[in-house]
Amino acid sequence: MxxxxxxxxxxxxxxxxxxxxxxxxxxxxxxxxxxxxxxxxxxxxxxxxxxxxxxxxxxxxxxxxxxxxxxxxxxxxxxxxxxxxxxxxxxxxxxxxxxxxxxxxxxxxxxxxxxxxxxxxxxRNTEPLADVLVFNGGDLKVDIKKIQVIKNGNILNMTTYEFKILKALLTSPGQVLSREELVERAFGMDYDGVDRTIDTYIKNLRQKIEDNPKEPRYIITIYRMGYKFVG
Structure with missing residues (x-):
């Protein structure tokens, strides 16, 4: 635990x-x-x-x-x-x-x-299943311990909050997480921001990890429910 x-x-x-x-x-x-x-x-x-x-x-x-x-x-x-x-x-x-x-x-x-x-x-799902996660033959690589994300061999410039959101999604792959759940998992209960700020972080993440942010293959929006990570 x-x-x-x-x-x-x-x-x-x-x-x-x-x-x-x-x-x-x-x-x-x-x-x-x-x-x-x-x-x-x-x-x-x-x-x-x-x-x-x-x-x-x-x-x-x-x-x-x-x-x-x-x-x-x-x-x-x-x-x-x-x-x-x-x-x-x-x-x-x-x-x-x-x-x-x-x-x-x-x-x-x-x-x-x-x-x-x-x-x-x-x-039971507080951490991703492995320290290093690789998707689609190396297209995307996430190193949890190093707090590092690599896209097509290039290390991405990622903020702490962006990485926390990504890590929260990776904790429950394929499961839909509401904005409130993402706030609590990524930032804790003392976070003062509003749930909708999650949308901004998601937009920024897609700009960095997706080939086409308008047609994402990793972070998927589930209408009126939240987001889920697939890969």
Whole structure:
């Protein structure tokens, strides 16, 4: 999975935070805790977080409101904790963007298993399949470690952001990535630009790696959905 993953656990019961932290740290996760929704939101805005364990009933900002605020800016995986067992509450948690849920009282061991499964599912494609990728008999070559792109034997002058966008596309070859997904994968959640700036980067990339930018063979536009890399 690469570098150590950071889990933000939010619950208004200190004892639960302590127990969950102990179990997750045994699995080599870094754990950050918060006792209320307001503190959790501030932490999320200022820290890199790979997964949230989020109680539904929180002071200051409710779990539902917090989930909505986070979903407005990020696709980070969320496991919702709820003391309610009614089907409507579970449906509500999933509908507002939670990826999984557990009903209190819950098994901490089960929570750890669910965290691991969701982390693996969410971050299994964080790097291209190889350090050096070659397309169409050497027409295009991308060296991930050297941060270098070669077209027809010529090293291209490429900006950091352009390379990050290309690398994000290469991470999921053949899969359509929305502008929002490209922003998050390439620049992270703290990026201040608008999604449409991705179009400018794509245009610049095509000018450099395509034989005919108006009829691209590598970076393909999927109308109203986003972009995908083929090659």
């Amino acid at each position: 690469g570098k150590q993953k950071i889990i933000l656990v939010v619950d208004d019961e200190q004892k639960i935070l302590e127990v969950v932290r102990a179990y997750l740290e045994k699995e080599d996760y870094k754990v950050i805790t918060a006792l209320d929704g307001e503190s959790a939101l501030n932490i999320f805005k200022n820290e890199t977080v790979h997964l949230l364990v989020l109680d539904l009933m929180l002071p200051k900002i409710s779990g539902i409101e917090l989930c909505n605020k986070i979903r407005a800016r990020s696709t980070v995986p969320i496991i919702m904790l709820t003391a309610k067992s009614e089907e409507e509450d579970k449906i509500e948690g999933i509908s507002i963007g939670a990826d999984d849920y557990l009903t209190k009282p819950f098994s901490v061991r089960e929570l750890v298993v669910r965290v691991g499964a969701l982390i693996r599912r969410s971050y």
